[in-house]
Amino acid sequence: MNYQTFEPHTDLAPLVSCYWTLEVPAQKEPERQRIIPDGCIEMAFILGDDIKRYTSKDEFILQPRAMVLGQTIQPFYIEPTGYVNTFAIRFYPYGFANFVAIPIKDLANKETPLGELFEENKAKELEQKIIQAKDSKQRIEIIEEFLLAKLNNKTIIDNIVKQTIDALLSTNGTASISTILKDDLSKRRQLERNFIKQIGVSPKQLGKVIRLQTALKMLLNKKAENLTNIAYQSEYFDQAHFIKDFKEFTGINPKEFLGNENMALSSHFYK
Template sequence: MNYQTFQPHTDLASLVKCYWSLEVPAETDAQKQRILPDGCIEMIFILGDDIKRYTSETKFIIQPRAVVVGQITEPFIIEPTGYVQCFAARFYPYGFANFITTPVKDLANKETPICQLFEERSAKELEQNIIRAENNAKRIEIVEAFLSNKLHEQATIDHIVKTTVDTLLSTKGNTSIHSILKEDLSKRRQLERNFFKQVGLSPKQLGKVIRLQTALKMLLNQKTENLTRIAYESAYYDQAHFIKDFKEFTGINPKKFLDDENMALSAIFYTGD
C-alpha cells in the first residue's frame, strides 16, 4: 500500500485536517477491510477500480466515484474489486459543516454523492477535474479552490464548538463538557445542540472516538498486548472499559486487532495519520 498525507493551505488549515492519497495494487484474493470511526468527515474521490461497501454480511453497494463519508459510529466494511487509487480531503470534526447547507447529521453512517450536497454542475466539474489531474499537487489545488469558494458562502465556525473539539483533541477525549464550560453551564444545552448540528455527533460520542484513536495508535505503534497499560494511558477507567469500547467501535477484541488482515487498511490510516 502507498498511503500519503498532505497539509492544507493555511487559509483552510482550521477546517481541513489533511489531504490523503492511497494506492493499492490489484490482488486476486483481495480481502474485505474494516474501516473504523475516527471522528472526521471525508470527501473521497475513487480514481481506480470500483470499491464495494457491504451493507450486510452478503449485500453490498458500489461506492460512487465522488462521495462524502459522514461521521461513522460503527465500522464500514469495504472490498476492492481491483486496483485501488483514492484521493480525499479529511475534515476536522467541525470542519465540513462550513461548506454545506445540509445538516451533517444527515450524512452519518453512509456515503453521500457530492452532487447531492453541492450544485450539481459544479460538483460534476470538480469530480472530473480531480479524475483528470496528473498528480496529487494538482488535485489539492483543484479541491482547495472549490472549498475556498464554498467557504465564502457559509457562516464562520461556531467558536464554542471549535473550542470544545480542540479541547477533546488535546486531551485525547478525556474531558467532560462540565469542565470545558467551567462556570458557564448555562451554555451546555446550546453547545450540545450546535455541536450535533456542526459535527454530527454529541460531544460525548466524539470524545469516545478520540479516546479510542489514542488506544489504537498505541496498539499499532508499540505492538504491545499490555492492554492494562494501554487502557491506563488512554484514560479508560480500567481494562474492561477499554475492551468494551474497543469492541463497540471495531467489532473485535483488541488482542485480535493486530493479526486481523481485515484491519490492514485501518492500520495504515492510523499509523500514517
Template sequence: MEYLTFQPQADLDSLVKCYWTLEIPNGNHFERQRIIPDGCIEMAFILGDDIKRYTSKDDFILQPRAMIIGQMTEPFYIEPTGYVNTFAIRFYPYGIANFVTLPIENLANKETPIEQLFGEKTAKELEHKIIQSTNTQERIQIIEAFLLEKFSEKSTVDTIVKTTIDAIMSANGTISINSILEEDLTKRRQLERKFLKQIGISPKKLGKIIRLQTALKMILKRQSTNLTQIAYESEYFDQAHFIKDFKEFTGINPKKFLNNEKMTVSSLFYSEK
C-alpha cells in the same frame, strides 16, 4: 500498496487535517476491510475500480465515485473490486460544516454523493477536474480553490462548538463536557443541538472516539501489548471500559486487532495520524 498524506495550505490548515492518496495495484487480493471511526469527515474521489461497502454479511452497495463519508459511530466493511486509486480530503470534526449548508447529522454513518451537497452541475465539474488531473498536486490545487470559494460563501462554525472540539482533542478525549462548559449545564443542551447539526454526532460520542485513537496508536506502534497499561495511559476508568469502547468502535477485541487481515487499511490510516 502506497498510502501518502499531504498538508493543506495555511488558509485551510485549521479545517483540513490532510489530503491523502491510496493506491493498490490490481491483483493484490484483500479480504473485506474493516474501517473504524476516527472522528473526522472525508471527501473522497474513487479514481480506480469500484469499491464495495457491505450493508450486511452478504449485501453490498458500490460507493459513489465522488462522496462525503460522514461521522462514523460504528465500523463498516469495504472491499476493492480491482485497482485502488483514491484521492481524499480528511476534515477536522468541525471542518466540513464551513463548506456545506446541509445539517452534518444527515451525513452520519453513510456515504453521500457530493452532488447532494453542492448541486449536480458544480459537483460534476469538480469531479471531472479531479479525474482529468495528472497528479496529486494538481488535485490538491483544484480542491483547495474549490474549498476556498465555498468557504467565502459560508459563515464559520459556532465558537462554542469549535472551543469544545479543541478542548476534547487537546485532552485526547478524556475531558468531560461539564468541565468544558465550567459546570454551566444550561449550555449543554444547546451545545448538543449544535454538535449534531455541525459535527454529526454528540460531543460525548466524539470524545470517546478521540480517546480510543490514543489507545489505537499505542497498539499500532507496538508501544505496549498490556491492555491494562494501555487503558491506564489512555485514561480509561479501567480495562473493562477500554475493551467496551474498543469493541463498540472497531467491532473487534483489542487482542485480535493487530493480526487481523481485515484491519490492514485502517491500520495504515491510524499509523499515520
C-alpha cells in the same frame, strides 16, 4: 499498499487535517477491510475500480465515485473490486460544516454523492478535473481552489462547539463536558443541539472516538507494553473499560486487531 498524506494550504489548515492518497494493486481474492470511526468527515474521489461497502454480511452497495463520508459511530466493511486508487480530503470534526449549508447530521453514517451537496454541474466539473489531473500535486491544487471558493465566512461554527472539540482534541478525548462547560446546564443543552447539527455526532460519542484513536495509535506503534498500560495512559477507568470501547468501535478486541488482515487498511490510516 501505498498510502500517503499531504499537508493543506495554510488558509485551509484550521479546517482540513490532510489530503491522502491510496493505491493498492488488484488482487485475485481481495480482502474485506473493516473501517473504524475516526471522528472526521472525508471527501473522496474513487479513481480506480469500484469499491463495495457492505450494508450487511452479504449485501453491499457501490460507493459513489465522488462522495462525502459523514461521521460514523460503527465500523463497516469495504472491499475493492480491482485496482484501488483514491484521492481524499480529511476534514477536522468542525471543518466540513464551513463548506455546506445543510446540517452535518444529515451526512452521518453514509456516503453522500457530491452532486447532492453542491451544484450538480459544479460537482461534476470538479470530479472530471480530479480524474484528469496528472498527479496528486495537481489534484490538491484543484481541490484547494474549489474549497477556498466555497469557504463561506458567514458559516461560523458555534463557539461552544469549537471550544468543546478543541478541549476534546487537546485531552485526547478525556475531558468531561461538565468540566468544559463548568456545569452550566443552559450551555449544555445548546451544545448538544448545535453539536449534532454541525458535527454529526454527540460530544460524548466524539470524545469516545478521539480517546480510542489515541489508544489505537499506541497499540499500532507499540508505545505501551500491554493493554493495561494503554488503558492507563489513555485514561480509561481500567482495562475492561478500554476493551469495551474498543469492541464498540471496531467490532473486535485489541489482541484480535493486530495482525488481522481485515484491519490492514485501518492500521495504515491510524498509525
